[in-house]
Amino acid sequence: DAGVTQSPTHLIKTRGQQVTLRCSPISGHKSVSWYQQVLGQGPQFIFQYYEKEERGRGNFPDRFSARQFPNYSSELNVNALLLGDSALYLCASSLGGDIFRGVGYEQYFGPGTRLTVT
């Protein structure tokens, strides 16, 4: 089975522009999470979606938004880009569900999208 896929691999944007990042989870996984990893730091949680509903949100401004589609793929949108938004954006999928015990809680990460804002 294919793992988590993300597109594009990398992109360069200018301050003030908008960007959309895409993620396809592992087949059968219904939950998608987004993380931002600034160079030299650990990933920071942005959003989690399960069954097309937002289940969790990290400490990020409203410029960041996301959605999940019926096929469980997801998009992360960032408006009014700032230089500080330059980072590796990671998507992770899991089986999800209301009960996160057992085999459902492992998060499997994609290769990330490297965003550079100039």
Add this chain to the structure above:
Amino acid sequence: AQTVTQSQPEMSVQEAETVTLSCTYDTSESDYYLFWYKQPPSRQMILVIRQEAYKQQNATENRFSVNFQKAAKSFSLKISDSQLGDAAMYFCAYRSAKGQGAQKLVFGQGTRLTINP
């Protein structure tokens, strides 16, 4: 809020030797999960090992094992017989077992591991 601290920004070890990476965390919860992830230059975050807080037995996965000290809130990773392919950034991560915190992983700052041939 939970925090995870990795106090070793960089570590190096000779090939075939053993190395231990440190991690401490802060939480008021009693039920949670701890993880070690590996991030090689390819950027893909790979799950190395996980530990359930309610289990007293330390988790092991082949050459990887943990020393989980719940009272001390310590969770170290031991890599035995180090191989060149083990070179990567290693991240310690925490996840609550229930509630809002169950939605996310909280990561430490990472430790860069170098393997010397």
